[in-house]
Amino acid sequence: MPTRATAPPTLTTRQFELVAKALSDPRRMALLEAIGSAAEYPCHRLCEEFPVSKGTISHHTKELLRAGLIQARREGQYIYFELRRDTLTAYTHELTRRLGRMG
Amino acid sequence: MPTRATAPPTLTTRQFELVAKALSDPRRMALLEAIGSAAEYPCHRLCEEFPVSKGTISHHTKELLRAGLIQARREGQYIYFELRRDTLTAYTHELTRRLGRMG
DNA sequence: TCAATGATTTGACGGTTGTAGAACTGTCGT
DNA sequence: ACGACAGTTCTACAACCGTCAAATCATTGA
Numbered sequence A, B: 001m002p003t004r005a006t007a008p009p010t011l012t013t014r015q016f017e018l019v020a021k022a023l024s025d026p027r028r029m030a031l032l033e034a035i036g037s038a039a040e041y042p043c044h045r046l047c048e049e050f051p052v053s054k055g056t057i058s059h060h061t062k063e064l065l066r067a068g069l070i071q072a073r074r075e076g077q078y079i080y081f082e083l084r085r086d087t088l089t090a091y092t093h094e095l096t097r098r099l100g101r102m103g
Numbered sequence C: 001t002c003a004a005t006g007a008t009t010t011g012a013c014g015g016t017t018g019t020a021g022a023a024c025t026g027t028c029g030t
Numbered sequence D: 001a002c003g004a005c006a007g008t009t010c011t012a013c014a015a016c017c018g019t020c021a022a023a024t025c026a027t028t029g030a
Helices: A013-023 A026-036 A043-049 A054-066 A085-098 B013-023 B026-036 B043-049 B054-066 B085-098
Strands: A070-075 A078-083 B070-075 B078-083
Touching: A013 A026, A013 A054, A013 A085, A013 B013, A026 A043, A026 A054, A026 A078, A026 B085, A043 A054, A043 A078, A054 A070, A085 B026, A085 B085, B013 B026, B013 B054, B013 B085, B026 B043, B026 B054, B026 B078, B043 B054, B043 B078, B054 B070
Parallel strands: none
Antiparallel strands: A070 A078, B070 B078
16 A cells, blocks of 8 residues: 555654644744635745744744644745644544543 | 533633643643543542652643643542543634634 | 845743642541 | 641742844845
8 A cells, every 4th residue: 555645644642742732832823823724825924914023933834844734835935834734633633532532 | 591511612712722732741641641531530640650749740730720621529638630521622623613624 | 146035043032831849738547 | 636648839940932133045036
């Protein structure tokens, strides 16, 4: 069976922790929401629309990348982010798996 | 209409942040899993089974209580914790609601 | 080649956090 | 009343985190 192109249905312990950590900061969560609001979201628009410095934006997006919550596509001098919903579902599934059946 | 005894189907912004923060620490997550592994879990068993001090256990359970992820019942000198799965479902639902439809 | 724009990296700073240990409160048996 | 046990609170500390500013890298256009 070939390796799946999309996403693993389950997360490693390490990645589970990274996702939880990434979601724990309100600002980072807001950035993630913005990115998820469109099919693709240009990085410089995040810089325009959030009252934080470029460096901070870069820091947060790096964390989101590490967690696998977004992916980046470079096009010339621009970078476009895309929300990875598969990682999110994997996270919520792992959460419910660890904490028994939920309502 | 009377106030519901169980849990709100949706979380306030504040509570959403508290839950995300509470879930972001691996140790606290492990404590939550232990509590969720039974209908009720006595506090002193957490102290026995985790290699951290009493003070640290108390600190973490306090955070879990603040987030509404557990509830406590006192019985004499003992305290029993119970996982609140309703808060967890509310959290995952809010997460998916904020990030658009997911797989 | 040079200037301008987009993005990353580095260094520093203040606030937060996980942790231990000691002191304290509360409850049970004897 | 007293000692043992369960839990909380306080203090202190090292590590981490979000943030900015400045420097640096990368890419495009003139």
